Every structure is written in C-alpha cells, then in structure tokens.
Amino acid sequence: MIEVFNAVLLGPMLNILMVFAKFMAGNFGLAIIAVTILVRILILPLSLKQLRATKAMQQMQPKLKELQKKYSKDRQRFAQEQMKLYKEHGVSPLGCTLPMIIQFPIWIALYQTIIQALAVTPEGLVGLSQQLYSWSAVQGVVPLNSGFLWFDLAKPDIPMAILVAASMWALQKMSTMPAMDPKQESMNRLMTLMMPLMFGYFALSFPSGLSLYWVLFNLLSIGMQYKVTGWGSLSMPFKRTQPSPATGKGEPVIPAEEEESQPAPGGSEAEKRVKRRLITDQAGTRDGKHRSKRKDRGRGRSNRPR
C-alpha cells in the first residue's frame, strides 16, 4: 500500500515540486503555490459539479419548503419526495465533502514532501533519496531553502494558522446552505465553526508549507464559489439565515416581534403578514370589536380585564 502511494502520489508530487523549485530559483514557497494551482485545475471538473449542485440546491429551497408544509405530518413521505427532488436536480447530499476527501491523500503527500525536501529530519532526507527520479533537474537541488515571506516552510507559523482558519471559515460560510429549521441551523453553525478551528489547530502542528497550500486552495475556492453562487451567507456572517421562499438564497431570520416594528422586507410573505395585521386592525377599529391601544387620557380606562 505504501509502495503504491509512493509510486502514484508521493514520488510524482515530490519530483514535480523539486523541478518547480529549481526553475523558481530554489524558492520552495513558489513551488508549493504552483502545485496548489495545478491541483486546483486537476480537480476543477469535480469542483464545478459540486458548485452547480450547490446552486441547484439553492433554487430548490422554495420547493423543499412546499414539500415540508405538505408532508409535515408524514416524515417518511417527505424524505422520499425530498430524495426524488434531489435526484431530479442531480444533487448529491454529500455536498462539498467529496472534493475534500479526494484532497486528503494530496495533503499527506505534500506533508511528506515538505518534511523530506526541506531536510527537517535526517530520516526524512534519507527517504528523499529513494523518491527522487534521476532527472538532472532534481539532483543537486537538495536541500531546498525553507524560507518564504516571513515564515519558515518547515515550521508551524501562527499567522498562517490564523489565515487557514479564517479562509476555511469564509469558504464554509459561503458554501453552507441556509437551514430549513432552527435545529439544522444549529448544526450548520457547529460545522462552520468546528472545521476552521480544527484546521487552524492542525496548522499549528504541521509545517507552514502545508498551511500555505491550504490558504491558497481556500482562496481559489472562494473565488470560484463567488462566481457561481455569490457571497452566500458570508454577506451576513453573524446572522441566522433561512432560505428565501422566492429565491432559495439565505435571508436573515427576523423574530416576529421585530418584524412588526420594521418596514416590511423585500420578501413577499412578510409583506403579506404585515398587510394582514394592518387590515385586521383597521377592520377592528371600524366595527368597534377591537379597542385601540391608545391611551384614553381623561377617562382613566385601561385594557386590564375586570
């Protein structure tokens, strides 16, 4: 298994990185950036498919809401209809997890490459000797210079760890679907918080060359996500959201008591609710069934029950 991994992934990645570094004046940081872009291009078809699925999910939200109302008392039927709807629109429930799973061997290979190519430990350097091809371009490059910008690619770096967490949080925010209900919203918030924190913590343990890859990969993903679906929930980073009945995109959740005192938002349902209340109030005033809440100054009357 290890031999297969070395032959298929580690060896090629390591040698490609060494070649890039050689042609970039020995700058390993630039070589990592080049490989990150290359990896992004290679998994582009998968990423585009995932982004289109995300957009389709957004557009499906109003229909999902209808189904939820229709089958509110029949969960099983709702689940069946929901799956049917997903299939019709070609949406996978795994969402963005597949590209991440596919990247995992790449992270391992990149980590091993950094440890070996930068001569972090003698064991790593000996391992390198068995992975390098006989190309003249890679011989003589060892060991590579580990300095890049303000940090050492072989050592963890706190600012880079923060960038990893921040970029991952932003990407999660943009790509997470608005929740159908408060429970799902809580789960979404948990995931949106946990993954970036976890990766940020890992980044404090691993060489910052790996963090450089993660940050750049996230930034490229953010760019792609914006192109297809816009800022998503990132435009309201700290508000709870729900899918808009009209567009399916996230809109802030406004508590009922606030809704009455605010001008009606753009959504048509909220406007109708406000209009209904106004009509009801006006009707009550005309036929005398409802009392106004204005104070009656002279008479000392109140609305308290007698």
Add this chain to the structure above:
Amino acid sequence: MRKRIFNARFALLAIVLLGSVALVACTGSRGWPSPTISDDTLYVGSTTGNLLAIDTANRNVVLWTWSPKSKQSGGGFFSCASGGALTAGNVYGAPTVHNGLIYVGAFDGNVYAIEPTSDNRDAVTAWKYKAGSQIVGGVAVSDDGTIFAGTSDGTLVALDANANGLEKWKFPREGAIGKIWTTPTVVDGVVYFGSLDHNLYALDAVTGDLKWSKPFETGGAIVAQPLVVEGVVYFGSFDSKFYAVDAATGDQKWVFDKATNWYWAKAFYEDGYVYAGSLDKNVYAMNAADGTQRWAVPVGTGGPVRSSPVVAGGILVVASEDARVYFRNAADGSQRWAPIELDAKPLSDLAISGSLVYLTTEDNSVHIFDAEIGRPFSQPISLGE
C-alpha cells in the same frame, strides 16, 4: 435526509482527525545512535534519548544509563513539525570518549559531557552547551581537549572540554553556512567537515580560520563524515560521487563516479583501499591512490547502505536497510558467509573491536557479530523502552 447530511459531515470530520493522526506516524526525529567502544566498555544511545554503558568483558552487563533532563516533546500537538520546538534528546552520532568523559551531541541542540561515577555504576551530566539548533552528527575531540560540533543552523562550534564547555570560537563568525550534519574529523590540528551547502571545509582547529583558499565544492550536499588518511580526505556526496581531496591544499586528487545515488556514511580505509556504501544499495571499493575500482562489480545488497561498512581480518561487513548483515571477502567482494537476517533495520554505523562488529537496530537493540565466523557473538542487548 438532514441527519444523513450531518452524519456525512461528521464522518468527514472523524476521517480528518484519524487521518491526521496517521499522517503523523509523524516524522518526529528518532535518532540512529552509533556505538562507540573504549576500554571494553560499549557506549551507545537508545532511540528514546538515553545513553548506556555496557561492559563487554562481563557478559554485556549494563553499567549505567544516563538521560538528558530535558525531554520536551516536538512541535505541535502531534510533534509533527519537528523543526519547530526542539525535540527530545535523540542522538544521531556516536558518543566520543576523551579523558574519562563521554561527549554526545543531541537533536535537542545540546552538547552533553557525561561523567561516570568513580565506581562506574552511574553517570551524571558534567556540563552541557546549548548550541540552539539541532545537532545531527557526532562530536569530535582534539588532543588538546577542544570539542567540535556542527549544528543545523549552519555553524561549527569549538568548545573547551577543560573549561566546562566554554565556547572557544564559532564558524562562521557571522552568518551561517548550510546545515552541518556531518561529524567533524580532526587530524593534525585541522578540523574537516562537510555541509548541506555542497562544500567541504577545512579549518584551523585553534583559531577557526579557513585552511584552504576556498572550500571544496561538490555537486550535492555532504553528510558523510570525512575520512582523513595519510594527508588525503575521502568522502562521498549527494551528487553520487566519491572524492579524494588533498588535505593540505583542498585540491581534488581523484573522483569516483560509478554510484547512482547519494553517499551518506563515512568510508572505511584498510590496506590501501577505501570502502564506501551508497544509498544505491551497493558498496564500492576504490584504490586509495587513484580511485580505480577494486572489484569487478560492487557488493550489492537489498537496500540502501546508510551505515558505514567495516573490514575485520580481511572480511568486509556491511549492514543494509534490507535488515541484513553481509560478510564479503574484501579482496574481491565475493561472499564469505551467508547474510544474517535481522528483526529490524540497522540504525547505526558499524563499530569494530578486533573481530567483533557492533550494530544498533530499530528495535532498540545492539547486535554483536563475530566476523571471523559470520555469526552473532551473543544475544542482542536490549537498550530498554
């Protein structure tokens, strides 16, 4: 449906966590301590950072075990970025014995002077010098008690063993060269060492000044300890070439270019020939005078040869990373005894005393072989947990 999505994401989280742990079967440093024999006592480091003294004349009894007090863990949660914080005191080079004290350089960045008690039943740290950067090679000691150690931040330090490790000089005086992972060699007042910056240096052992007009440059990094015999410096490089350089002038005498991978270990000299193991799985024998190959074909093994070979009584002994020890006739490279299979990969260079050859393996044991009969001399000695 929502539950499936949540479960899928949680599964991903679990995979990432577990994978990260696996990913870090993590290359912290382990060390590959080589044994040293002095006056019937075997000094050897373990992979857990201890140094042991073993009485080889008395059924291999362990006399004492010493460990550095500082055993902090490596960088980060999984000790992954071992270049970050200084790691436990793992040792890569062989201990050096001088005037009753034992000197080791450790991966925690310290040079330790270890003093056995008068009854040789215990040992204490006499002093330690904080180099500030990992030490991968061993230390060398000159006759006047100057200790030389190379560091991973590219400096060679000279310490006074008679003054509790007081620093005498540092090379270069300002700045740094490439990482120094070789064990320096001191001969006739000159200290020779290689660097990962591809150069071989020769310095005046008293002042630290360069002896040659310029360092000797090769095409690859140098980690092999230079071998100095009769005014010639022999060493291999990562450019897959083996060099002979005039010790006085730094001029090349000859170069041997038949290997196809790096040279890592120190070469061995015997009767006018130089024997060098390469990571291309072969051992080469060269005429020390002109670099011509002694054998028709090199001695081949099943794995990289990272340990220094030795010759005992005309028998070449080689430890390979295929977990075998080979016994060949030094004259023509033919097999003398069948290879011995080990339970674990060899870690260290071979050490020799008479016909006995000592080797440390990955399972934290010391193996002793009798080259005259091609058999283990005794049961392996465990170096503890």
